[in-house]
Amino acid sequence: xxxxxxxxxxxxxxxxxxxxxxxxxxxxxxxxxxxxxxxxxxxxxxxxxxxxxxxxxxxxxxxxxxxxxxxxxxxxxxxxxxxxxxxxxxxxxxxxxxxxxxxxxxxxxxxxxxxxxxxxxxxxxxxxxxxxxxxxxxxxxxxxxxxxxxxxxxxxxxxxxxxxxxxxxxxxxxxxxxxxxxxxxxxxxxxxxxxxxxxxxxxxxxxxxxxxxxxxxxxxxxxxxxxxxxxxxxxxxxxxxxxxxxxxxxxxxxxxxxxxxxxxxxxxxxxxxxxxxxxxxxxxxxxxxxxxxxxxxxxxxxxxxxxxxxxxxxxxxxxxxxxxxxxxxxxxxxxxxxxxxxxxxxxxxxxxxxxxxxxxxxxxxxxxxxxxxxxxxxxxxxxxxxxxxxxxxxxxxxxxxxxxxxxxxxxxxxxxxxxxxxxxxxxxxxxxxxxxxxxxxxxxxxxxxxxxxxxxxxxxxxxxxxxxxxxxxxxxxxxxxxxxxxxxxxxxx
Numbered sequence: 059x060x061x062x063x064x065x066x067x068x069x070x071x072x073x074x075x076x077x078x079x080x081x082x083x084x085x086x087x088x089x090x091x092x093x094x095x096x097x098x099x100x101x102x103x104x105x106x107x108x109x110x111x112x113x114x115x116x117x118x119x120x121x122x123x124x125x126x127x128x129x130x131x132x133x134x135x136x137x138x139x140x141x142x143x144x145x146x147x148x149x150x151x152x153x154x155x156x157x158x159x160x161x162x163x164x165x166x167x168x169x170x171x172x173x174x175x176x177x178x179x180x181x182x183x184x185x186x187x188x189x190x191x192x193x194x195x196x197x198x199x200x201x202x203x204x205x206x207x208x209x210x211x212x213x214x215x216x217x218x219x220x221x222x223x224x225x226x227x228x229x230x231x232x233x234x235x236x237x238x239x240x241x242x243x244x245x246x247x248x249x250x251x252x253x254x255x256x257x258x259x260x261x262x263x264x265x266x267x268x269x270x271x272x273x274x275x276x277x278x279x280x281x282x283x284x285x286x287x288x289x290x291x292x293x294x295x296x297x298x299x300x301x302x303x304x305x306x307x308x309x310x311x312x313x314x315x316x317x318x319x320x321x322x323x324x325x326x327x328x329x330x331x332x333x334x335x336x337x338x339x340x341x342x343x344x345x346x347x348x349x350x351x352x353x354x355x356x357x358x359x360x361x362x363x364x365x366x367x368x369x370x371x372x373x374x375x376x377x378x379x380x381x382x383x384x385x386x387x388x389x390x391x392x393x394x395x396x397x398x399x400x401x402x403x404x405x406x407x408x409x410x411x412x413x414x415x416x417x418x419x420x421x422x423x424x425x426x427x428x429x430x431x432x433x434x435x436x437x438x439x440x441x442x443x444x445x446x447x448x449x450x451x452x453x454x455x456x457x458x459x460x461x462x463x464x465x466x467x468x469x470x471x472x473x474x475x476x477x478x479x480x481x482x483x484x485x486x487x488x489x490x491x492x493x494x495x496x497x498x499x500x501x502x503x504x505x506x507x508x509x510x511x512x513x514x515x516x517x518x519x520x521x522x523x524x525x526x527x528x529x530x531x532x533x534x535x536x537x538x539x540x541x542x543x544x545x546x547x548x549x550x551x
Contacts, residue, residue, distance in 0.1 A: 273508025
């Protein structure tokens with residue numbers, strides 16, 4: 059009998075997890091443990107609890123009880139074993155906790171409402187380590203009680219989930235996550251890859267290349283239509299933009315109401331919202347906006363920002379988690395006559411400090427543009443697109459624009475972008491791209507795009523997929539040897 063421990067996900071994933079667990083409990087005989095945040099999770103998973111699922115509430119990480127355990131070496135020894143088993147330092151959990159215990163990493167980048175852990179961490183830089191001990195003590199207690207042989211969650215990002223990944227490595231417990239496809243709309247896949255990339259699709263793509271397979275007509279048609287009318291390929295980001303565009307004046311009032319019901323700080327939330335609306339007025343004056351034809355007259359490199367804090371950076375590309383550092387570095391590598399157009403992410407709008415934008419505006423060659431402008435006019439007219447690992451790089455490849463990536467990406471599989479594997483030589487990669495370097499002729503370029511699209515569709519699930527479909531992919535993942543060879547891409551370092 060499989061004992062499955064589940065972290066209750068956000069609303070976008072919750073239905074999938076609930077149905078999967080119900081199927082597992084009724085058909086597969088699973089014993090289930092669920093970590094939910096509050097009573098709303100308990101209500102949503104009520105059927106699972108009726109079927110015998112055990113509930114585990116998250117810890118209060120600001121609670122300093124039992125901190126005397128820091129003085130003995132047992133807990134520290136366990137954490138060191140987790141580091142050795144995973145090949146990573148647990149300080150990366152602190153970086154992933156940028157909203158609270160790791161907030162010093164974000165100092166000056168954007169505004170965050172204060173909480174107890176964040177306040178103490180900023181005044182005492184040894185405090186984040188204490189929080190790490192509390193997280194691991196909680197995980198150990200839960201897992202000694204439940205003893206899972208499979209862990210499922212949505213992403214590895216949140217500190218407790220990421221710490222669980224470390225702990226699972228120590229005991230060789232499979233920890234797999236559900237991830238949305240960033241290239242096929244409304245499709246999902248399960249993976250045990252630390253960077254949460256689709257290892258099934260990579261394997262399928264490699265086999266298609268080896269067999270000299272032709273891409274499907276569906277894929278070629280998609281590429282052709284995309285070039286006529288590009289759209290945001292990343293389903294999650296597209297939803298962010300859609301929700302933002304549909305927001306009305308009533309949304310903040312609803313937020314205050316629910317904060318009051320949940321006994322959260324309403325006044326601090328009102329201050330944050332009011333501050334956001336006020337600074338947007340001033341920040342708008344620091345941004346430029348260009349018409350499509352005007353961009354044709356500018357020689358520029360395009361660099362879009364991520365939402366911050368962002369797992370794409372903190373977890374997957376920690377070297378580039380500080381956006382001001384990244385922009386400053388790219389600015390110092392610009393060839394003569396080129397500008398660097400930087401487009402803010404819409405989710406950061408109203409959260410930045412004015413000094414952040416003023417600092418960027420003083421960097422040689424940097425132009426800040428309105429986050430509400432269409433990104434595609436900037437991609438289509440760019441001489442080069444640079445991204446750490448963002449999905450904008452994939453969109454640029456679809457539009458046949460040269461792309462430089464600063465870290466590993468999901469579209470590395472197609473081998474079409476220029477990978478800056480030695481960051482200190484970024485200027486050499488930039489000149490290489492601007493001088494027209496092409497790995498493949500036009501026909502092979504499009505074939506690789508098409509094969510990658512085919513491989514992703516064949517190895518992902520639609521939103522209409524049933525619990526049994528998800529279970530089949532999970533079982534395949536647990537049984538396929540190649541996925542474990544692909545797992546933890548850090549090995550090559």
